[in-house]
Amino acid sequence: MAGAIFCAATLLGFAGRLSWILDLFSHFRVQYLVVLTVFGVVLLLAGRRKTAFFLLGFAFINLTQVIPLYFGGQNMLPAGSSTLRAVLLNVNTRLGDAAKVSEFIRETNPDIIVLEETNSKWLSDLAWLRTSYPHSLAEPRDDNFGIAIFSRLPFVESRVINILGPGLPSILAVVKTEKGDLHILATHPLPPVSSEYSMWRNEQLAQLPKYVNATQPTLLLGDLNLTPWSYHFRKLLQETGLRDSSQGYGVQPSWPNNNQFLRIPLDHVLHSPDIVVLRRTIGPDVKSDHFPVIVDFTIPEKSAALNTWHKVEFDVSLLDKDGLRGSSDSKVAVSYEFCIPDNDACRAEIKAIDQTVQFMPGSHGRIGAGKGECLCIGSTHQENFQDVLRALAEKSYVARIIECHFE
Numbered sequence: 402m403a404g405a406i407f408c409a410a411t412l413l414g415f416a417g418r419l420s421w422i423l424d425l426f427s428h429f430r431v432q433y434l435v436v437l438t439v440f441g442v443v444l445l446l447a448g449r450r451k452t453a454f455f456l457l458g459f460a461f462i463n464l465t466q467v468i469p470l471y472f473g474g475q476n477m478l479p480a481g482s483s484t485l486r487a488v489l490l491n492v493n494t495r496l497g498d499a500a501k502v503s504e505f506i507r508e509t510n511p512d513i514i515v516l517e518e519t520n521s522k523w524l525s526d527l528a529w530l531r532t533s534y535p536h537s538l539a540e541p542r543d544d545n546f547g548i549a550i551f552s553r554l555p556f557v558e559s560r561v562i563n564i565l566g567p568g569l570p571s572i573l574a575v576v577k578t579e580k581g582d583l584h585i586l587a588t589h590p591l592p593p594v595s596s597e598y599s600m601w602r603n604e605q606l607a608q609l610p611k612y613v614n615a616t617q618p619t620l621l622l623g624d625l626n627l628t629p630w631s632y633h634f635r636k637l638l639q640e641t642g643l644r645d646s647s648q649g650y651g652v653q654p655s656w657p658n659n660n661q662f663l664r665i666p667l668d669h670v671l672h673s674p675d676i677v678v679l680r681r682t683i684g685p686d687v688k689s690d691h692f693p694v695i696v697d698f699t700i701p702e703k704s705a706a707l708n709t710w711h712k713v714e715f716d717v718s719l720l721d722k723d724g725l726r727g728s729s730d731s732k733v734a735v736s737y738e739f740c741i742p743d744n745d746a747c748r749a750e751i752k753a754i755d756q757t758v759q760f761m762p763g764s765h766g767r768i769g770a771g772k773g774e775c776l777c778i779g780s781t782h783q784e785n786f787q788d789v790l791r792a793l794a795e796k797s798y799v800a801r802i803i804e805c806h807f808e
Contacts, residue, residue, distance in 0.1 A: 404440045404452070407433050408459045417632040421599030428628040428665050431652055434463040466630050467652060474649015474678060483579065484679060484697050486511040489622045489668055491589075491656075491691035494518040494545045498688035499526035505687050506530070509695060512553050513576065515587040515622045518689075519547040540570040550587055552576050564588065564608045565601065571623075573612060580700040586612050588623040602626055606637050615642030615742065616750045616796075618700045619673040624656075624691065628665050639773045642742040642798070643671040646696050650681040655692045670696045674742065674798040677701060701797075712794040713737075715804040717787060724781030734782030736805040737790075738766045742798055743775040754792045755779045768803055778805055 410426045411433050417424030441457035444450075488511040492502055497518075503526075506514065514534065516523070521541045530551050531537060538559045539549035546569045550559070559574040571588035590606060593599040606625070613619055621643055627634050629645060638645065647653055647666065654664035668691055672678060677699050684693030715735065725732035741747045743762055751758055761776040770776040783789060793799055 404456045407436050411459050411462055421593055421596050427630045430463045430466045430630045434460055470647055471651045484699050487513040487696045489515045490693040491517040491624045493689040494520050501687040514551040516549045517589045517624050518545045519549045564605050584619040586621045590626050592626045603633050606633055610640040613641045614746050615673045616746055618676055621671040624668050640744055642744040642747050646670040646672055646678045646681050653683045657690050658686055668694045709794040713790050713802045724786040734780045736780050737802050738768050738778045738805040739799050739802045740770045740774040743773055755789050757783050
């Protein structure tokens, strides 16, 4: 009976776009995996092979959702780059411990700090931060939705925004780094404890792409009140073009602090494709109901993008000045294909570079466009085609450019 419940929960979690209640089932993939695996192994040892393999099959379904988080990270420091550290912490308006938080910040020594659930008392208790972090902006509130940012790096600009009109505050900031401007969006949507709250959470998430340009160095930090397995989280990544900093670092649950088995990853740091995440960890217990998230990252040298011609995987030397190849009486252009994140910002940037490009969302092409990617097809028969190819290859989110063969 218990196994059947976890099997049903596994399937219900895939229907989160249909109902806020169904979306809640998506958040416990690790728990389903553990319980179903244990049940399956016990039944297998008891000789109930049919039921055991049935439960293990559902365990495998959850494994396919969890295991991708352990692959795909890039933790090599690019040449000429320096490391920055960002910390996200929901301090808990009423239950948190300012002394513990201060100790954690001093030991962690981040460059950028985003604190959520800050009220006036919290800001008073952490007043010392303004000495070590002279650039700051805060919007204190007593309803668990106060927010603050502290930075060692100078602000180019910073402002509090209300994404849903006169609602919950978020912070937009641009900080000056030695590699250029870093754009930061800190936000904290409502928790999905009711149909109405879930609707407002989803609406706030749906508005975030308006404030994000993934073609420039960007961080989005916040207790988003959902996990990587939620339909609405995947939609956020797709529409912003941002990446999950936990990719390659595995499941890192951050809430609640008082129940290890039910703990799930609600606190997120998302980043633009040009940012390289070098390390991502969960911090110690600071007496909040959330654990801190610590992300070490770098913004690679812009000049590093120039050494990207290897991405063009066909022989450009065979083309004439017009981008054509072949004998004089049968010259033809070369069509090429590549993938980009499937969002409007990347499409606009690519279209500005390559006027011949056609976007083919939903098609895989020879290159094998994956989930959340858009297949692009262009032609060498254009003015300055080599400059166009070079500019495309310089985009961090373009991995390969191959010859396209129409069948």
